Amino acid sequence: MRVFLIDADNLSSPAWVDEAFQALETAEGSLAVRRAYGSAENLKGLADTLRTWAIRPFVNLSLSKNTTDIALAADAMAFACQQPAPAMIVIGSGDADFVPLVVRLRERGIQVVCVSEASKMAPEAVPAYDRVLYVGHAASARRASPSPAPAAAPAKA
Known part of the structure; x- marks a missing residue:
């Protein structure tokens, strides 16, 4: 089973979501679980x-920062325990x-892929994922892999 959980407060463009689904289904096959988490306003825009795409919306309470992230993480761990x-x-x-969620999922043997618009991707998060798929603005379906460690400087004689 493949699961796609969307932080609609971050991946909020309909074109980006369409591009992500097209790329993922072409590369990986059907996505059985499709959920989008976010504010009512962002979900309405999607x-x-x-x-x-038959994506099930989950509206979060407008309490404070990270309610969407926590709802998505809780469901991801529930899936991981199935x-x-x-x-x-x-x-x-x-x-x-x-x-931290990605690390825990990978420890459980689950492949974890990130879909993000390039300007919204935290560079320090890239190495945590098995693969990153960029969507939008000229980054169309470009994949990134973690940067290799810099080569050691040659020793001076």
Whole structure:
């Protein structure tokens, strides 16, 4: 099973979500679970896209920062504890806040992919993921892999 959980407060453009689904389904096959988490306003802006891709919306309470991130993380861990666990969880957000979640999912043997618009991707989060798929603005379906460690400087003689 493959799961796509979208932080609609971050991955909020209908074009980006469409691009992500097209790229993911071409590369990975069908996404069984499709959820979008966010404020009522952001989910309303994605209404047509949610309907087109049969994405289940989850409106979060407008309490303070991170309510969307926490709701998404709680559901991701619930999926990770299912038997059998998903083979892949895709997180539609470039927030560095998700790195602890990504690490825990990978420890459970789940492949974790990030989908983000390039300007919203936290550079320090890239190495945590198995793969990053950039969407939008000329980054169309570009994949990033963690940067290799810099080569050691040659010793001076």
